[in-house]
Amino acid sequence: xxxxxxxxxxxxxxxxxxxxxxxxxxxxxxxxxxxxxxxxxxxxxxxxxxxxxxxxxxxxxxxxxxxxxxxxxxxxxxxxxxxxxxxxxxxxxxxxxxxxxxxxxxxxxxxxxxxxxxxxxxxxxxxxxxxxxxxxxxxxxxxxxxxxxxxxxxxxxxxxxxxxxxxxxxxxxxxxxxxxxxxxxxxxxxxxxxxxxxxxxxxxxxxxxxxxxxxxxxxxxxxxxxxxxxxxxxxxxxxxxxxxxxxxxxxxxxxxxxxxxxxxxxxxxxxxxxxxxxxxxxxxxxxxxxx
Amino acid sequence: xxxxxxxxxxxxxxxxxxxxxxxxxxxxxxxxxxxxxxxxxxxxxxxxxxxxxxxxxxxxxxxxxxxxxxxxxxxxxxxxxxxxxxxxxxxxxxxxxxxxxxxxxxxxxxxxxxxxxxxxxxxxxxxxxxxxxxxxxxxxxxxxxxxxxxxxxxxxxxxxxxxxxxxxxxxxxxxxxxxxxxxxxxxxxxxxxxxxxxxxxxxxxxxxxxxxxxxxxxxxxxxxxxxxxxxxxxxxxxxxxxxxxxxxxxxxxxxxxxxxxxxxxxxxxxxxxxxxxxxxxxxxxxxxxxxxxxxx
Amino acid sequence: xxxxxxxxxxxxxxxxxxxxxxxxxxxxxxxxxxxxxxxxxxxxxxxxxxxxxxxxxxxxxxxxxxxxxxxxxxxxxxxxxxxxxxxxxxxxxxxxxxxxxxxxxxxxxxxxxxxxxxxxxxxxxxxxxxxxxxxxxxxxxxxxxxxxxxxxxxxxxxxxxxxxxxxxxxxxxxxxxxxxxxxxxxxxxxxxxxxxxxxxxxxxxxxxxxxxxxxxxxxxxxxxxxxxxxxxxxxxxxxxxxxxxxxxxxxxxxxxxxxxxxxxxxxxxxxxxxxxxxxxxxxxxxxxxxxxxxxxxxxxxxxxxxxxxxxxxxxxxxxxxxxxxxxxxxxxxxxxxxxxxxxxxxxxxxxxxxxxxxxxxxxxxxx
Numbered sequence: 001x002x003x004x005x006x007x008x009x010x011x012x013x014x015x016x017x018x019x020x021x022x023x024x025x026x027x028x029x030x031x032x033x034x035x036x037x038x039x040x041x042x043x044x045x046x047x048x049x050x051x052x053x054x055x056x057x058x059x060x061x062x063x064x065x066x067x068x069x070x071x072x073x074x075x076x077x078x079x080x081x082x083x084x085x086x087x088x089x090x091x092x093x094x095x096x097x098x099x100x101x102x103x104x105x106x107x108x109x110x111x112x113x114x115x116x117x118x119x120x121x122x123x124x125x126x127x128x129x130x131x132x133x134x135x136x137x138x139x140x141x142x143x144x145x146x147x148x149x150x151x152x153x154x155x156x157x158x159x160x161x162x163x164x165x166x167x168x169x170x171x172x173x174x175x176x177x178x179x180x181x182x183x184x185x186x187x188x189x190x191x192x193x194x195x196x197x198x199x200x201x202x203x204x205x206x207x208x209x210x211x212x213x214x215x216x217x218x219x220x221x222x223x224x225x226x227x228x229x230x231x232x233x234x235x236x237x238x239x240x241x242x243x244x245x246x247x248x249x250x251x252x253x254x255x256x257x258x259x260x261x262x263x264x265x266x267x268x269x270x271x272x273x274x275x276x277x278x279x280x281x282x283x284x285x286x287x288x289x290x291x
Numbered sequence: 292x293x294x295x296x297x298x299x300x301x302x303x304x305x306x307x308x309x310x311x312x313x314x315x316x317x318x319x320x321x322x323x324x325x326x327x328x329x330x331x332x333x334x335x336x337x338x339x340x341x342x343x344x345x346x347x348x349x350x351x352x353x354x355x356x357x358x359x360x361x362x363x364x365x366x367x368x369x370x371x372x373x374x375x376x377x378x379x380x381x382x383x384x385x386x387x388x389x390x391x392x393x394x395x396x397x398x399x400x401x402x403x404x405x406x407x408x409x410x411x412x413x414x415x416x417x418x419x420x421x422x423x424x425x426x427x428x429x430x431x432x433x434x435x436x437x438x439x440x441x442x443x444x445x446x447x448x449x450x451x452x453x454x455x456x457x458x459x460x461x462x463x464x465x466x467x468x469x470x471x472x473x474x475x476x477x478x479x480x481x482x483x484x485x486x487x488x489x490x491x492x493x494x495x496x497x498x499x500x501x502x503x504x505x506x507x508x509x510x511x512x513x514x515x516x517x518x519x520x521x522x523x524x525x526x527x528x529x530x531x532x533x534x535x536x537x538x539x540x541x542x543x544x545x546x547x548x549x550x551x552x553x554x555x556x557x558x559x560x561x562x563x564x565x566x567x568x569x570x571x572x573x574x575x576x577x578x579x580x581x582x583x584x585x586x587x
Numbered sequence: 588x589x590x591x592x593x594x595x596x597x598x599x600x601x602x603x604x605x606x607x608x609x610x611x612x613x614x615x616x617x618x619x620x621x622x623x624x625x626x627x628x629x630x631x632x633x634x635x636x637x638x639x640x641x642x643x644x645x646x647x648x649x650x651x652x653x654x655x656x657x658x659x660x661x662x663x664x665x666x667x668x669x670x671x672x673x674x675x676x677x678x679x680x681x682x683x684x685x686x687x688x689x690x691x692x693x694x695x696x697x698x699x700x701x702x703x704x705x706x707x708x709x710x711x712x713x714x715x716x717x718x719x720x721x722x723x724x725x726x727x728x729x730x731x732x733x734x735x736x737x738x739x740x741x742x743x744x745x746x747x748x749x750x751x752x753x754x755x756x757x758x759x760x761x762x763x764x765x766x767x768x769x770x771x772x773x774x775x776x777x778x779x780x781x782x783x784x785x786x787x788x789x790x791x792x793x794x795x796x797x798x799x800x801x802x803x804x805x806x807x808x809x810x811x812x813x814x815x816x817x818x819x820x821x822x823x824x825x826x827x828x829x830x831x832x833x834x835x836x837x838x839x840x841x842x843x844x845x846x847x848x849x850x851x852x853x854x855x856x857x858x859x860x861x862x863x864x865x866x867x868x869x870x871x872x873x874x875x876x877x878x879x880x881x882x883x884x885x886x887x888x889x890x891x892x893x894x895x896x897x898x899x900x901x902x903x904x905x906x907x908x909x910x911x912x913x914x915x916x917x918x919x920x921x922x923x924x925x926x927x928x929x930x931x932x933x934x935x936x937x938x939x940x941x942x943x944x945x946x947x948x949x950x951x952x953x954x
Contacts, residue, residue: 014665025382026389032379033396035458039411040399042425046414060425106306115299128314134519134541135567138324138559139317141548159313167306192298221404223522228549239406239522246410247529255414262407273402274395281398284463285470478679481646486693486748487667496692500683 043266047071047259054256071260078254080233081261084241090153091226091237092219095160099215100208103167108196110167111174112182122171128164133224141228151232160225166211169286173207174200210283213276220269238265325560344561353533354562357543363449364456364539365517372457373509376464381494383465384472394469401462409455409526416440416451416527441528448528448537456523460516464509471505472498507581511574518570521545540566588657588751588784590620590643595652597638597808612638614808616652620786620801625778627795627802627816628788631831635808636788640754643786644671656751667696669752672745672783676757678737680729686740687712687725693748715743719777735766742774746781753778755787759794771798792832796820804828821936826946829870829939835899835915839908840869842940844949849940852906856884857933859940859951866943868908873899875937876914878922882932886912891922898922902929 046054048067075081109115110122140159149155177200185195201208223239230236236244245261273280328343348354379397383390400408416426418439427437438444440451475498483493499506521541524532532538533546540562547559595616598609612635620626630636641647643654645666653662661669680689690712694703703711716722719739729737738758745753758774759767775798778785789795795802796816804811804819804827812824823829829837842851843866849857851869876884878900886902889911893899900914900922914931916922922929935953942949 010665010668011663022386025386029379029382029386029389029393032375033393036396036399036461039408039415039458042415043408043411058422059428060422102305102309105302109299109302113299113302115296118299121303125310128310131314131318132515132519132567132570134544135321135563136314136317138544138548138556138563139320140313142320142556143312143317158309162306162309162313164310164314217402221406223406223525224545228545239404242404242406242410243525243530246413258410259414262410265407266403269402269404270399273399277395277398280402281394281466284401285466476677476679478675478677479681482673482675482679482744483692484646485644485666485669485671485673487696488692489696492696496684497681500681 040266043259043262046256047263049256051254051256055253071254071256072264074254074257075261075264078257079241079245079261080236081241081264083234084236084238085264087235088220088237091156091160092216094153095157095219096212096215098157098161099163099166100212102161103163103170103211104196104201104208106167107170107174108192108200110171111177112196112200113192125164125167129168137225137228140225144229149229151230151235153235155229156226156235156237160219160222163215166215169211170204170207173204177203206279209276210279210286213272213280214283216272217269217280241265321560321563324557325564327557344557345565348558348561348565351558353538353546354540354543356533356536357538357540360449360452360537361518361520361539364453364520365514367453368456368460369510369513369517371453372460372464373506373513375457376461376468376509377506379461379465380468380472381498383469394465397465398462400459401466405459405522406526408459409523412451412455412458413441413527418443442535445536448535451527452524452537455527456517456520459523460513464513467505467509468502471502475501503581507577511577511581514573514577515570518566518573540569589622589655590752590784590786591653591655592616592618592643593653593655595639595642595654596650597635597642597647598650611808613642613649616805616808616810618803618810618813620784623782623784624800625775625798626784626786627799628786628805629792629795629802629831630790630805632790634806636790636805637756638808639805640673640756640786640788643752644673644754645669670748670750672748672750672753674738674741674745674753674755674758676760678729678741678761680737680740680744682729684728685725686716686721686727686729686732689729689740690715690725690743690747693744697748712743712747715747718746718780719743719773734762735770738762738770739773742777746777746783749781750783753781753783753785755785757788757790759789759791767794774798793834796832804831806831823870823939824948826868826870826941826948829941833872835873835913836909837870837872837939838912838914840871840904840906841908842867842869842906844940849938851884851904854884857935857938862940862949862951865949867949868941868943868946870939870941871914871933872937873913873915875934876900876916876931877934878916878920878929879932880930882930884931884933885928886931888922888924888927888929891924900929 045062045064048069048071049057049064050066050068050070053064053066110118110125137159144150144155144159147155149158181199182195185199190198221239222237223243226235226237226240227243230240233244242262242265245258325344326340326342328341383393383397386393415424417424418427418437418441423431423437424440426440430437438447440447479497479501480493483497488496519541520539524537524539524542528535528537532542538546544559544562544566547555547562595613596611597613598611600609614635616639628636628639638647642649645661645664649662653660655661656669681692684692687709691708694708694711697703713722713725716725719742721736721739721743724732724736724740729740732740738761742755742758755774759770762770771794774787787795787799799816801814802816802819803813806827812819812828814822819828820832823832826839830839840851842849842856843864844850844859844862845864847858847860847862848855849859849862849867849869856869886904888900888902890901891898892901892913897915897917898920900916902912902914903910904912940949940951941947
C-alpha cells in the first residue's frame with residue numbers, strides 16, 4: 001500500500017449507508033402496506049358506524065367511539081345477502097367438484113396412457129389456453145339462452161367448469177411420478193383406475209389442493225358470466241349482489257350497510273387465504289393469473 | 292380401435308365434451324357471427340354475409356371511446372404497476388424481519404372480490420352533497436380540490452380507475468418478482484460484493500438480466516390483462532359505463548350482448564375479434580422485443 | 588501480503604429456536620500465513636471452513652477476534668475494500684455475460700485513480716486469460732464451456748484486479764477425477780506465477796497435501812494443526828489429524844504403555860522411552876509395517892491387494908479400532924500366504940501414540 005488508508009472512515013461510512021438504506025426500504029414497504037390495508041380498514045370502520053353518524057360526518061372520521069352491529073343485521077335482512085351467499089357457495093362447490101372430476105382423468109390420460117393422436121390432441125388443448133374468455137362468452141351466452149338455462153345453476157356452472165390450464169398443471173405433475181411405480185402396479189394386477197385413485201392422486205395431492213383453492217377463488221369472485229346469465233335475484237352470486245346493492249339496495253345511500261355486506265363477502269376468502277397462505281401463494285406463483 | 296385406445300378416450304371424454312361445447316364451438320361460431328349482417332337473436336335469422344359489423348363497430352363512438360379508455364389504462368397501469376412491484380420486491384428481498392408479514396399483506400388484494408373492494412374505493416373517492424370524501428380531505432391538505440373522482444371530470448375518473456387497477460394487479464406481480472429475485476443465487480451477489488460493485492450496477496448488470504425472463508412474462512400478461520379490463524371499471528362507476536365515459540373494450544362487448552343496449556351478438560363478436568387482434572399484435576411485439584433483451 | 592488471524596471466533600444463533608445455545612462455527616482461531624504462500628484449509632464437511640473463508644473475505648463479520656492483511660486491520664472492513672478475490676465452489680459466473688465481460692466485470696467497478704479505460708480493461712483481461720489459458724474462449728457464454736474451463740474463468744475473474752489475497756472455495760469439487768488432477772497443478776502454477784497469497788478450502792486431504800505450501804487442519808471450528816504437509820503427516824499433534832491425513836488411512840489400535848514398552852494386547856511392539864504408563868491409542872501408518880518372521884507384532888492374515896509397485900497386506904487384529912489393518916510393503920517382499928498369521932516389525936517414526944482420554948499425542952524418544 002503506497003498511501004495510508006483510513007479504514008475507520010470507510011467502515012463508518014459503510015455502516016451509515018446500511019442504516020439509511022434500511023430506513024428507506026422499511027418506510028417504503030410500510031407505505032405500500034398502508035395503501036393495501038387502508039381500504040380494508042375503511043370498510044370495517046364504516047361498517048360499524050351507525051347510519052346517522054356516518055351521514056353527519058362531512059369530514060370523515062378515522063375511528064368511531066360507538067360501534068354498532070346494526071348494519072350487519074340490515075345487510076342480511078334488507079337485501080337477500082344470505083341467499084347470495086348460499087348461491088355462491090353452491091356454485092363454487094359444484095363447479096370446483098365437477099372441474100376436478102373432468103380434469104383429473106384427462107390429465108391422467110395425457111400423462112400415463114398411450115393412445116393414437118395423443119400429441120395432436122394435447123397440442124390442441126395447449127393452444128386453447130391462449131383463447132381469451134371474451135371471445136367464447138358470446139356464443140356461450142347464446143347457447144345457454146337457447147337451452148333455456150338462464151337463471152339456473154346449470155347455466156351458471158356448465159361454461160365455468162373448463163380449465164385447460166389446470167389440466168396442463170396437473171398433467172405435468174402426474175408425469176413426474178416415476179414409470180416404475182406404474183409398472184410395479186401393473187405387475188401386481190392393479191387396474192388403471194385403481195392406480196389413479198390409490199397412487200397418483202395421493203402423490204399429487206398438493207397440486208390438486210392448489211388447483212382446488214385457485215378455482216374456489218376464481219368462482220367466488222366471478223362476476224361477468226353470472227351477470228350475463230342471471231337477472232333473477234334468486235340466482236345472484238355475491239359479486240352481482242354487491243352490484244345490485246350498489247345500484248338499488250338500501251335506498252341507495254346506506255353506505256355503512258353496504259360496507260357491512262362487503263365485509264361479509266370478503267371475509268371467507270381472506271380466512272381461506274390466511275389458513276392456506278403458503279399453498280395459495282405457491283400455486284399462484286406457479287401460474288395463476290388475474291384479469 | 293383397440294381396447295387401450297378406447298379406454299384413454301373414455302378418460303378424456305368429459306374434458307373433450309366441455310371444451311368442445313364451451314370453447315371450440317364458440318370460437319368458430321364467433322367468427323361466423325361477426326360476419327353475419329343484421330342477425331336477429333329472436334328469430335335467429337340474418338340478411339347477408341360481409342364486413343358490415345366491423346365497420347359499424349369501428350364507427351361507433353362508444354366503441355372508439357372504449358378503445359381510447361382501454362389504451363390509456365394499459366399505457367399507464369402496465370409500466371407503473373410493474374415498476375412499483377419491482378421496487379417493492381427489491382425492498383422485500385433485502386430485508387429479513389417482518390418480511391413474511393409484508394408479503395402476506397401485499398397479497399391480500401388478490402383474494403378479495405374486485406367488485407366488493409371497488410365499492411370501498413368508490414366511497415373513498417366519491418364527492419356527495421354530504422361529504423367530500425376521504426380523497427378530497429387528503430387533497431385539501433395541499434389546498435387542492437375538491438374533485439368528484441366518480442362522477443366528475445374525465446381525467447379524475449381515469450385516475451381512480453388506474454389507481455384501482457394498479458392496486459388490484461399488484462399482488463400477482465409482487466409475488467412473481469419476489470420469487471424471481473429469490474431464485475438468483477446468493478453467490479452472484481457475493482461475487483459482486485467482493486468486487487465492490489456499486490448497488491445500482493449490481494441491479495442493472497446482474498439482477499435485472501437474471502430476472503428478465505420473469506419480468507417480460509409479467510409485462511406480457513400485464514398487457515393482456517389490462518386490455519381485458521372491465522370489472523374494475525364496473526366496480527367504480529356502475530354498470531352503465533357508456534354514460535360514465537369509462538367503458539372498456541370488453542365492457543363494450545358485454546353491453547352489445549346484454550343489458551340496456553344489448554341484443555347484438557354480431558356487433559359484440561366483431562368487437563371481441565378486434566380486441567383479440569389488438570391483444571395478439573401487442574403480444575407478438577412484446578415477444579419480439581423480449582427475444583432481443585432476454586438473455587437466455 | 589501476510590495474513591494474520593487473531594483469536595477469530597464466529598458464533599451463529601442456533602437454528603433450533605428452543606435451545607438458546609449458539610453454534611460456534613469458528614472457535615478462537617489464531618494463525619499467520621506468510622506472504623505468497625498457498626495454504627490448504629483442510630477439514631471434514633461442516634467444520635467451519637466456509638465460514639472461515641467468508642470471514643476472511645468480509646462477507647461475514649466475526650463475533651470476536653481480528654483479521655490483518657499485512658499490517659492493516661481489516662476486521663470490520665466491507666469486502667470491496669479488502670482487495671480479495673474469491674472463487675466460488677460453483678464458480679458463480681454471470682450466465683448472461685461473455686467470458687470477457689465476466690473477467691472485466693470487477694475492473695469496471697474501479698473508481699478514482701484506479702479507473703481504467705475500456706482498452707486497458709480488455710488488455711488486462713486478455714493477459715489474465717492468457718495466464719489461465721482460456722485466450723480462445725473470450726467471446727463465449729459460460730454455458731458453452733466445460734466445467735474445467737468455467738473454473739479457469741472464475742479464477743481469472745478473481746485474479747484480474749490483482750487481489751491481495753486469493754480465496755478458493757472447494758475449487759475442484761465440481762470436476763471429474765482426471766480434470767481434478769490437472770487443475771490442481773494448474774492452480775499451483777498460477778499461484779506461483781502471480782505470487783498472491785492464496786487460501787484454498789477443501790475436504791480432500793490428497794488435494795491439500797499435493798499442492799499446499801502449508802496446510803491448516805481444522806475440525807468443529809477449532810484449529811488442530813498448521814504446518815508443511817509432510818511435517819503434519821509425519822508429526823500429527825493428535826489422533827484426529829493422524830486419522831484425517833493419509834491414504835490408505837492410519838491404522839489405529841488400543842494399547843497401553845508399561846515400563847517404557849508399548850503393548851498391543853499380548854505383544855510388546857515397540858520401545859517407547861519417556862512415555863508414562865497409561866492406556867493409549869496407537870496409530871501406525873500403513874508404511875510403518877515391515878514384514879519380519881520374528882517381528883513382535885502378530886496379526887491374522889486375510890489377504891493381499893496388489894497395486895503394481897506396492898503390495899497391501901490386509902490383516903486383522905482383535906485390538907484394532909478398524910475392521911482391517913492395511914500395511915503397505917514393497918512388492919519385492921514375498922508374503923507367505925499359507926500361514927494364518929503374519930508378523931510385523933514396526934518403524935518407530937511411523938508409530939504415534941495418543942493419550943486415551945484426550946487423544947493428544949504422547950511423545951517418546953526414538954532409540
